[in-house]
Amino acid sequence: MARVNDGLTSDRQIPILRGLIRLYRESGDFESLDGAFRYYARVQAIGAVPPTRQELDDGLEYFEWQREAYASRRDGKQAVHLLQAYLANEQMLKALSASEDADPEWFRQLVMSQMRNLYLLLSSDPVTLHDHGFIPGQLVPDEATLRRIQYIQKSGISRGQELLKEAIVRGQAFEATDRAALHLELGDWYQYHSKFSKAGREYAQVVKILSEAGQDDLLSQWLEQPMELPDERELWQLPPEQDQHGGLVVVAQYKVSARGEARSLKVSVPGADSSGQARRIKAMLRETHFRPRFVRGVAESSEPVTRTYRLLD
DSSP states (O other), rough: HHHHHHTTOOGGGGGHHHHHHHHHHHHHOHHHHHHHHHHHHHHHHHSSSOOOHHHHHHHHHHHHHHHHHHHOSSSTTTTHHHHHHHHHHHHHHHHHHOOOTOHHHHHHHHHHHHHHHHEEEEEEEOOOOOOEEEEEEOOOOOOHHHHHHHHHHHHHHHHHHHHHHHHHTTTTEEEOOHHHHHHHHHHHHHHHHHHHHHHHHHHHHHHHHHHTTOOHHHHHHHHOOOOSOHHHHHHHOOHHHHHHHHEEEEEEEEEEEEEEEEEEEEEEOOSOOHHHHHHHHHHHHHHEEEEOEETEEEEEEEOOOOOOOOEOO
């Protein structure tokens, strides 16, 4: 009755929609869950005004769901979800930036969410169409989606850099660990896009901040071993349905050069006929960007590392 009595965007629907979202997620009805989340975003007017703490949490959950939907769909329309996440996240960032008393931690959380979107958008093949309008909370035609993605892909590297730099400035009062983490993220962003000199300067800042704070153990954890980028410890979670169903487990051994490239690859895959899968894994690792090993702030080639991966369809 709330929708009938108070209008299509009444916030009295919010508890009902949250209940539906929880129900659809638990039952695995992802099509209905998608619709409930999109309507919820419309009712909440995500990104329209500076958020409250609850609205921020709701927005972050909405963006995470859109990324999950992007990762799990295989019908050619999955990019719609990623575009939804990026544009609504961008609107919320701009609304928060316009507030004079914006909480720098809230801004950091929104930036990290947007970086997840940017990594995914910029890892996709470039598209060749021009810009088009968009209404938050609505699915858009495939052609319009590609037009918007082209614009984001062209400006995405600089936008990611701007966001992380602003988060660093806003976070000057953060604890040393949190300040160092932002410089690490910016270094990883540069490294991922082969801007090695800029990446090195940011990693040097990480060393400086953590060394001055006496955080040698954390410094060792972050920089003494090579790491695949984006750093999955912070950025990625498997979609629930993929996490449940597992996937092919492979073991890879390789060295990582000072420029972050995998060398001397060896891959083993259980099963009688594994040569094709091994070739596939090797090709993926050759294309993977790595944060190289750093010793006293200088990038070095690593000793052979052995890591286990799960190959998902």
